[in-house]
Amino acid sequence: MSADLPRGHVPAAVPHATTASGRDRVTADLAHVAHTPGVPKPDAIVVADQVTRHFGGMTAVDVGHLEVQRGAITALIGPNGAGKTTLFNLLTGFDKPSTGTWSFEGRSLSGVSAARVARSGMVRTFQLTKALSRMTVIENMRLGATRQPGENLFTALVPPLWKAREQEITEQAEELLVRFKLDAKRDDYAGSLSGGQRKLLEMARALMSKPTMVMLDEPMAGVNPALTQSLLGHIQALREEGTTVLFVEHDMHMVRHISDWVVVMAEGKIVAEGPPEDVMADQAVIDAYLGAHHDTDLGDDALLDDGSIEQLEAEEQANQAAAAAAATTEEGPR
Amino acid sequence: MDWSRILVNVAGEIFAPTTAAYALAAIGLNVHFGLTGLLNMGQAGFMLLGAYGFAISTIAGWPLWAAVLVAIACAAAFGLLLGIPTLKLRGDYLAIVTIAAAEIVRLVGRSTALTELTGASSGLRGNSYKDTFQDASPFPDGTFALGPFEYSMNASNSWWVRIVGWAVVALACLLIWLLIRSPWGRVLKGIREDEDAVRSLGKNVYSYKMQALVLGGVIGAVAGIIYVLPRAVQPDSMGRPMTFFIWTILLLGGAATVFGPVLGSIIFWVSLMLIKSVMRAGVPESVMRTEQIEQFGWIIVGVTLMLLVIFRPQGILGDKKELAIDVR
Ligand SMILES: Nc1ncnc2c1ncn2[C@@H]1O[C@H](COP(=O)(O)OP(=O)(O)O)[C@@H](O)[C@H]1O
Ligand SMILES: [Mg+2]
Numbered sequence: 001m002s003a004d005l006p007r008g009h010v011p012a013a014v015p016h017a018t019t020a021s022g023r024d025r026v027t028a029d030l031a032h033v034a035h036t037p038g039v040p041k042p043d044a045i046v047v048a049d050q051v052t053r054h055f056g057g058m059t060a061v062d063v064g065h066l067e068v069q070r071g072a073i074t075a076l077i078g079p080n081g082a083g084k085t086t087l088f089n090l091l092t093g094f095d096k097p098s099t100g101t102w103s104f105e106g107r108s109l110s111g112v113s114a115a116r117v118a119r120s121g122m123v124r125t126f127q128l129t130k131a132l133s134r135m136t137v138i139e140n141m142r143l144g145a146t147r148q149p150g151e152n153l154f155t156a157l158v159p160p161l162w163k164a165r166e167q168e169i170t171e172q173a174e175e176l177l178v179r180f181k182l183d184a185k186r187d188d189y190a191g192s193l194s195g196g197q198r199k200l201l202e203m204a205r206a207l208m209s210k211p212t213m214v215m216l217d218e219p220m221a222g223v224n225p226a227l228t229q230s231l232l233g234h235i236q237a238l239r240e241e242g243t244t245v246l247f248v249e250h251d252m253h254m255v256r257h258i259s260d261w262v263v264v265m266a267e268g269k270i271v272a273e274g275p276p277e278d279v280m281a282d283q284a285v286i287d288a289y290l291g292a293h294h295d296t297d298l299g300d301d302a303l304l305d306d307g308s309i310e311q312l313e314a315e316e317q318a319n320q321a322a323a324a325a326a327a328t329t330e331e332g333p334r
Numbered sequence: 335m336d337w338s339r340i341l342v343n344v345a346g347e348i349f350a351p352t353t354a355a356y357a358l359a360a361i362g363l364n365v366h367f368g369l370t371g372l373l374n375m376g377q378a379g380f381m382l383l384g385a386y387g388f389a390i391s392t393i394a395g396w397p398l399w400a401a402v403l404v405a406i407a408c409a410a411a412f413g414l415l416l417g418i419p420t421l422k423l424r425g426d427y428l429a430i431v432t433i434a435a436a437e438i439v440r441l442v443g444r445s446t447a448l449t450e451l452t453g454a455s456s457g458l459r460g461n462s463y464k465d466t467f468q469d470a471s472p473f474p475d476g477t478f479a480l481g482p483f484e485y486s487m488n489a490s491n492s493w494w495v496r497i498v499g500w501a502v503v504a505l506a507c508l509l510i511w512l513l514i515r516s517p518w519g520r521v522l523k524g525i526r527e528d529e530d531a532v533r534s535l536g537k538n539v540y541s542y543k544m545q546a547l548v549l550g551g552v553i554g555a556v557a558g559i560i561y562v563l564p565r566a567v568q569p570d571s572m573g574r575p576m577t578f579f580i581w582t583i584l585l586l587g588g589a590a591t592v593f594g595p596v597l598g599s600i601i602f603w604v605s606l607m608l609i610k611s612v613m614r615a616g617v618p619e620s621v622m623r624t625e626q627i628e629q630f631g632w633i634i635v636g637v638t639l640m641l642l643v644i645f646r647p648q649g650i651l652g653d654k655k656e657l658a659i660d661v662r
Contacts, residue, residue: 094534113533115537115538116536118533118535123535124534126534130530130531131531132527132528134526134656143524143537144535148517151520151521152518153513156512156519157509166517202531209536
């Protein structure tokens, strides 16, 4: 994949130069960073200042200062309604903040449209998946690619001008589909996939543009436990390639397993930051985050035992049943 | 009952200029709705604007090509004007604004303040703007009969307008065929499914929607020219019912398909003619008068549209599978 990086693709800081794995490198980079909310990072790719978002009288996001380390996997955790999705929306141009500025790779992104944010290399996925249902899986993937001259109205009329690029895109898409175990579904409509498969498709599609940074909003929600392991592998592979990952996740085991750094939000504010082990032992975090589940240890490996896998499967089934029910109500002529 | 005359009349509808004009207008609407998911409820407004643009500039002495360009420019400007405030909003806003805007075009056109230019409610006589088009014909004047079909070669409801009309329809089909298969068409399809997803992939959704709106509107304007060439420009015959027929044609043939609009238009006009001629011949004047038969035909159109949307929303050529899959 990294063999044919697009022209103009900014290579990540120093990913492959050393023999150390991505994780060790990032751990070393972050070793001397203090564990306090809003702490500066040695090589920040995203820097946000005084970002707030009010909905009526309610403050959904109130982030004083936040930096995201380049090349690292940063987890954004916090209870439901903490403002994680809203913060994602703000950073990626899908929502306008009440106040605040932020930059990506040193360029200010405040007021920049969502499409331009994506083109600048910061690509996101959605908590509620947005698979394009009445397009096939492969067409979904192709849509994620950049620099397709045929996306211009006039060039589109002259296939020789875009067929070669289309070929490249298709090859890249097929490679990703294999990686995400969706190759068997290549020509199926995305609408016929399960909830978990759509999550995978959305992530694979986001990777088509070879982004510098991916922002994943609950990428594991609804994904079959058998697949989560490989999904974790994909996310870690991204780090090896030098891609920065910021993701929201509720499963603490996964957070602990793959993230280099954890940022905790509660009621719109950042209440804690640090490496996973530290943050999860933090009493303030346990108080803010756990609420009702006060007796469970955050990131306890026991969460991955048979019982919880069965529970996860049950949840997945419930999700699918709910989605199917929702689909029947939405069905009908358009 | 003169069956052979009825049959000739009905068969004549298959390639009538009006059928071509409606097919073309529906192709334009297909770019809006079928390809992009835009709800344009004022396609007749684009057609009327094209007709006015063509007729008025021809009357002012402009050559044929320039008059066609004026029609195209009017529709493009109209599309931009409607798109700028609405395409960033939810789809329903475009629907409301286009209904209103098409009505405004019609009402302004028929207002007495513009009698000099548009002829107000009586419109523009066909003979005042047909010359340049007829002069462009390579054929000799006179009438020509092909089997039972006999029309004038160049004047008014002629072979010449049929040839040009259907050639333009064929070109438009080719254009749509190319576009549907292209990455450009893929982006539009993505927008139809979920704008935010497409935005998150770095495409400028607003610009694509604008391109689709303008392109479909321009095709509508050309349809307007073809529509008025065999008759006159009459604002009141190009109002909401016309938009409604174009929608029926598109849904009948199948949205998002290449030939759906053409097939839809042919079936629409052929069946309408069949119903009307059979009833005129078979139903005695005491039961239903001629105007009532006309209106009865339109009632059937309305009922057909309802049945279509309920029982076959993908139309005749649409992909059943594509529509049937689980849309969440
Ligand atoms: N469009 C909106 N209008 C009003 N309130 C909203 C809107 N979006 C989010 N909120 C509110 O903002 C808060 C944060 O929501 P969200 O960012 O979705 O939380 P999280 O993703 O952390 O669960 C919630 O209380 C939610 O109700
Ligand atoms: Mg959320």
